[in-house]
Amino acid sequence: NAGVTQTPKFQVLKTGQSMTLQCAQDMNHEYMSWYRQDPGMGLRLIHYSVGAGITDQGEVPNGYNVSRSTTEDFPLRLLSAAPSQTSVYFCASSYTHLTGVISGNTIYFGEGSWLTVV
Amino acid sequence: GESVGLHLPTLSVQEGDNSIINCAYSNSASDYFIWYKQESGKGPQFIIDIRSNMDKRQGQRVTVLLNKTVKHLSLQIAATQPGDSAVYFCAELTYGGATNKLIFGTGTLLAVQP
Numbered sequence: 001n002a003g004v005t006q007t008p009k010f011q012v013l014k015t016g017q018s019m020t021l022q023c024a025q026d027m028n029h030e031y032m033s034w035y036r037q038d039p040g041m042g043l044r045l046i047h048y049s050v051g052a053g054i055t056d057q058g059e060v061p062n063g064y065n066v067s068r069s070t071t072e073d074f075p076l077r078l079l080s081a082a083p084s085q086t087s088v089y090f091c092a093s094s095y096t097h098l099t100g101v102i103s104g105n106t107i108y109f110g111e112g113s114w115l116t117v118v
Numbered sequence: 119g120e121s122v123g124l125h126l127p128t129l130s131v132q133e134g135d136n137s138i139i140n141c142a143y144s145n146s147a148s149d150y151f152i153w154y155k156q157e158s159g160k161g162p163q164f165i166i167d168i169r170s171n172m173d174k175r176q177g178q179r180v181t182v183l184l185n186k187t188v189k190h191l192s193l194q195i196a197a198t199q200p201g202d203s204a205v206y207f208c209a210e211l212t213y214g215g216a217t218n219k220l221i222f223g224t225g226t227l228l229a230v231q232p
Contacts, residue, residue: 004161031218040126042207042222043162050218059221090161094218107152107220109161 003027006091006110013081013117021076021113023091029108031094032074033058034066036087037112043090049074081117089113126205128227137195139226141208144189148210151184153193156205156225165193165206195228203230 007022023032033048035058045058049068063085065077074093078085090113095106131137143151149170154162168175168182168191175182181194191208208223 033220035222040224042209042224045219045221048219058219092161092220107164109163111161112159 004091004093004108004110006089006113008113009111010114011116013078013115015081015083015117017081019078019081021078021089021091021115023074023076023093023110024072025074025093025108026072027093027095027108028071029093029095029106030071032068033092034064034074034076035090035092036060036085037090038087046076046089078115083117085115086117087115089115126225126227128229130229130231131198133198133200133230133232135198137193137198137202137228137230139193139195139206139228141191141193141223141226142189143191143208143210143223145210145212145221146186146189148212150211151182151191152209152211152220153180153182153191154207154209154222155202156207158204162207167211198228198230200230200232203228 004025030051034046035043037043044060046064047066049055052068052071055066055068068074091110150167152167153165155165156162166177166180166182168184173184179196183192205225205227207225210221212219
């Protein structure tokens, strides 16, 4: 049981390049989400998904795309990287109760992906 | 990697003392409030949560208090240890229909002096 796995751990991009941050979980969680964390700040929600085939925007979705073709994977795509996207990115997943809600103690975070755009 | 915690509010306590970390939240419709601990270079770890219809919940060495009147949440850590040094975030969880949104606060750096 690996939990939530993010790759790559570190990445340097040039402005205008595109790339995909990978996130995979092996806990059969319905709910997955992506956050970015800038220095001295909390995590801000980029996109989230309540199940395969369903995605929605969070607080800061501009410049990012997501898809959810399987329960296990939730990749985050940077379409045209900008220096403002330099940040630490965290993926999270959670078990969803039959009522459709998640609870705090079932949310698991990955170790983070450090992205620098120059 | 990046260092999180720069420019964060900092609480400095002596080992063995009790710590109280505060958080103001904005959404009165939030269903759950959660405290996370984040150590340098790692993802957030769940500490404790509380439903919006409760005002107090206790765990092992931690207590969360919720005051909905003033939209205030606090985390109390008893007998603080050096291993408690980290950044602590409160988060609001709101759900409805197909939506589960977890929104984080800014964070507080807890520094435990031996």
